[in-house]
Amino acid sequence: MPASKDSSVIRWHIVVFLAPAVLVYTAIMIFPLFNTLRLALYTEIERERVFVGLQNFYTLFGDPIWSDAFWNALGNNFWFFFIHMIVQNPIGIVLAAILSHPRLRFAHFYRSAIFIPTILSFVIIGFAWKLILSPIWGIAPSMLDAVGLKSLYAPYLGKEEYALTTLALISVWQFIGIPMMLIYAALLSIPEEILEAGECDGITGLSAFWKIKLPLILPAIGIISILTFVGNFNAFDLIYAAQGALAGPDFSTDILGTFMYRTFFGFQLQLGDPHMGSAIATAMFGIILIGVCLYLFGIQTRMRRYQF
Amino acid sequence: MSKSKLGLALLATSILGATAAAADTTLTIESWRNDDLLLWQNKIIPAFEAANPGIKVQFTPSAPAEYNAVLNSKLDAGSAGDLITCRPFDASLALYEAGHLTDLSALEGMANFSGVAKSAWQTDDGSATFCVPMASVIHGFIYNKDAFKELGISVPETEADFFAALETIKEDGSYTPMAMGTNDQWEAATMGYNNIGPNYWKGEEGRLALIAGDQKLTDEAWVAPYRTLAKWGAYLGDGYEAQTYPDSQNIFTLGRAAIYPAGSWEISGFNSLVDFEMGAFNPPVQNAGDDCYISDHTDIAIGLNAKSPNAEAAKTLLNWVGSEEFAKLYANALPGFFSLSSHDVAMEDPLAQEFVSWRGKCHSSIRSTYQILSRGTPNLENDTWNASVNAIKGTESPEDAGKRLQDGLASWYTPQQ
Numbered sequence: 001m002p003a004s005k006d007s008s009v010i011r012w013h014i015v016v017f018l019a020p021a022v023l024v025y026t027a028i029m030i031f032p033l034f035n036t037l038r039l040a041l042y043t044e045i046e047r048e049r050v051f052v053g054l055q056n057f058y059t060l061f062g063d064p065i066w067s068d069a070f071w072n073a074l075g076n077n078f079w080f081f082f083i084h085m086i087v088q089n090p091i092g093i094v095l096a097a098i099l100s101h102p103r104l105r106f107a108h109f110y111r112s113a114i115f116i117p118t119i120l121s122f123v124i125i126g127f128a129w130k131l132i133l134s135p136i137w138g139i140a141p142s143m144l145d146a147v148g149l150k151s152l153y154a155p156y157l158g159k160e161e162y163a164l165t166t167l168a169l170i171s172v173w174q175f176i177g178i179p180m181m182l183i184y185a186a187l188l189s190i191p192e193e194i195l196e197a198g199e200c201d202g203i204t205g206l207s208a209f210w211k212i213k214l215p216l217i218l219p220a221i222g223i224i225s226i227l228t229f230v231g232n233f234n235a236f237d238l239i240y241a242a243q244g245a246l247a248g249p250d251f252s253t254d255i256l257g258t259f260m261y262r263t264f265f266g267f268q269l270q271l272g273d274p275h276m277g278s279a280i281a282t283a284m285f286g287i288i289l290i291g292v293c294l295y296l297f298g299i300q301t302r303m304r305r306y307q308f
Numbered sequence: 309m310s311k312s313k314l315g316l317a318l319l320a321t322s323i324l325g326a327t328a329a330a331a332d333t334t335l336t337i338e339s340w341r342n343d344d345l346l347l348w349q350n351k352i353i354p355a356f357e358a359a360n361p362g363i364k365v366q367f368t369p370s371a372p373a374e375y376n377a378v379l380n381s382k383l384d385a386g387s388a389g390d391l392i393t394c395r396p397f398d399a400s401l402a403l404y405e406a407g408h409l410t411d412l413s414a415l416e417g418m419a420n421f422s423g424v425a426k427s428a429w430q431t432d433d434g435s436a437t438f439c440v441p442m443a444s445v446i447h448g449f450i451y452n453k454d455a456f457k458e459l460g461i462s463v464p465e466t467e468a469d470f471f472a473a474l475e476t477i478k479e480d481g482s483y484t485p486m487a488m489g490t491n492d493q494w495e496a497a498t499m500g501y502n503n504i505g506p507n508y509w510k511g512e513e514g515r516l517a518l519i520a521g522d523q524k525l526t527d528e529a530w531v532a533p534y535r536t537l538a539k540w541g542a543y544l545g546d547g548y549e550a551q552t553y554p555d556s557q558n559i560f561t562l563g564r565a566a567i568y569p570a571g572s573w574e575i576s577g578f579n580s581l582v583d584f585e586m587g588a589f590n591p592p593v594q595n596a597g598d599d600c601y602i603s604d605h606t607d608i609a610i611g612l613n614a615k616s617p618n619a620e621a622a623k624t625l626l627n628w629v630g631s632e633e634f635a636k637l638y639a640n641a642l643p644g645f646f647s648l649s650s651h652d653v654a655m656e657d658p659l660a661q662e663f664v665s666w667r668g669k670c671h672s673s674i675r676s677t678y679q680i681l682s683r684g685t686p687n688l689e690n691d692t693w694n695a696s697v698n699a700i701k702g703t704e705s706p707e708d709a710g711k712r713l714q715d716g717l718a719s720w721y722t723p724q725q
Binding site for chain 2: 130243248273
């Protein structure tokens with residue numbers, strides 16, 4: 001009975017080959033994640049860690065001081081994401097469409113130039129843009145002045161009404177290379193035959209883009225959207241580098257990441273509270289999880305795919 | 309170059325320390341002031357060792373941002389130095405309550421310090437003092453003397469003079485009246501609210517009444533400074549909303565602004581940058597002849613590790629920190645960090661002299677939010693930053709800001725409920 005003999009043998013090589021990845025991933029990802037979730041259920045009373053169940057979450061959502069800050073951060077986060085979506089996707093598509101044009105010269109140069117900000121550190125981006133937009137030393141006021149639009153200039157990063165949108169646009173500027181590359185790759189993978197077949201049916205130029213290319217790159221845009229969603233709701237660095245942990249002016253740029261940082265590690269005279277911080281981190285995890293699930297089950301499964 | 313010198317100096321002290329240890333007691337000082345390493349090695353330690361043969365001292369600072377964490381783990385592991393440099397208020401109080409710091413109330417040298425000086429390193433009821441105060445920073449306004457001369461402005465005594473001076477500078481247009489931005493927020497509270505505020509709440513009187521719950525942040529004395537700050541907005545430079553702390557420093561040191569709301573810690577930095585003459589004035593009073601109050605904020609102190617095996621030698625050093633000799637050495641090496649002792653310390657730097665002279669004519673107080681009141685959530689200090697910025701920008705009325713802060717404080721602080 002060779003079959004039963006096979007199944008009784010433990011295939012050690014599978015375990016051995018999986019072990020390094022599983023161990024490393026468990027140690028540095030899964031364990032800290034669940035430990036954070038666990039930490040959210042405790043609090044510190046008289047220097048002792050005490051289990052309090054969901055008390056931290058009641059405080060976070062029930063106490064107006066905490067919940068106002070939380071909803072403000074969540075609202076800002078959605079606005080941050082919204083700006084990304086409406087600016088980065090159209091620009092990404094346009095850039096990719098231009099780059100994939102067969103008669104464009106220096107395409108490689110443009111591609112690299114547009115992609116470079118993506119590999120720069122947030123700190124550099126934050127400080128560079130702070131300087132560019134600075135009312136005192138910045139080039140933005142004088143450039144606008146040179147074209148007679150000085151009246152459009154405002155200290156954008158210092159005004160409640162503009163600061164978050166400005167930061168979102170800076171973030172788009174930094175990461176525009178990624179949607180551009182993904183859409184560019186999707187555009188390149190569209191076979192010539194389909195476009196030629198369309199041409200035979202009289203679909204050329206712009207209508208070829210709307211009717212043939214766009215439907216074919218929609219899955220790529222879906223992936224970009226979900227990556228942006230996860231990235232935006234985990235964002236922290238740019239706001240911290242540009243506006244500091246208090247996410248000024250008047251918390252108008254406070255997003256979940258900065259709110260969590262302030263709570264967890266403390267700030268100035270405020271001592272850190274790892275337990276409330278973990279509660280916020282857990283809420284962030286939940287929000288991202290729900291968002292990703294909505295995408296995976298609500299959109300991804302319904303998306304039409306074309307096989308060539 | 310300076311790094312290798314530093315390395316050599318470190319090497320030299322460690323070798324010397326090791327050889328000397330056989331006969332002498334060696335004290336180790338934990339500190340976050342790594343900027344002061346050479347000052348300790350070249351000036352303070354030699355002076356102490358010359359006066360106290362048989363005791364050797366090592367100054368072993370760590371990075372400021374890491375200090376609290378490093379110190380806590382060293383204390384828990386029992387490997388911390390004999391002497392601990394103390395941060396003001398809650399950070400050190402927590403160490404004392406955890407049994408890491410010794411009660412120094414009975415120390416002889418303590419007699420040289422006033423109650424305000426010691427308040428940052430005392431238990432809430434003032435019964436135990438656990439660190440010897442070393443230095444404070446004083447708030448006020450630094451101004452460009454050349455600009456004042458050019459525009460014929462004299463140093464303002466009252467608030468009316470102050471705003472008249474700002475108006476004159478603004479009308480002339482060659483200088484930004486006042487260099488301050490609201491981007492980083494803390495300047496608005498530290499150099500704004502807590503700079504001018506003591507004149508309104510009468511320094512310690514109001515501060516202690518607030519802690520006791522006898523005054524509220526909605527009282528006129530605590531709201532009025534916001535009303536005054538609201539008038540500042542018109543005299544800060546264009547786009548001050550996005551102006552950062554380094555921006556303000558640069559604008560002033562480049563000679564583009566006439567007045568700089570300051571802390572005395574700026575003195576040594578500014579001295580090396582400006583090519584005009586600087587002066588300083590204390591926060592103007594509301595009416596001529598009023599008593600003046602200044603923020604003379606306790607910043608740094610030194611305490612004794614409860615587990616130190618060399619407690620006697622350490623106490624010798626702590627007593628010496630309270631002496632006139634130490635006060636003189638420290639204040640002259642670091643102009644802008646003023647001795648907290650009641651000794652009359654002669655300082656060479658004219659700007660530092662000007663700052664410290666206010667102690668003679670005004671009443672000293674510390675920042676209103678630092679003691680006890682910033683323990684809870686929401687954090688009063690952080691809220692004050694935000695409220696001060698809002699006041700300057702005019703996005704929140706002074707009364708609303710006072711009410712918001714009072715509600716926040718009352719939500720966790722029992723005496724205010």
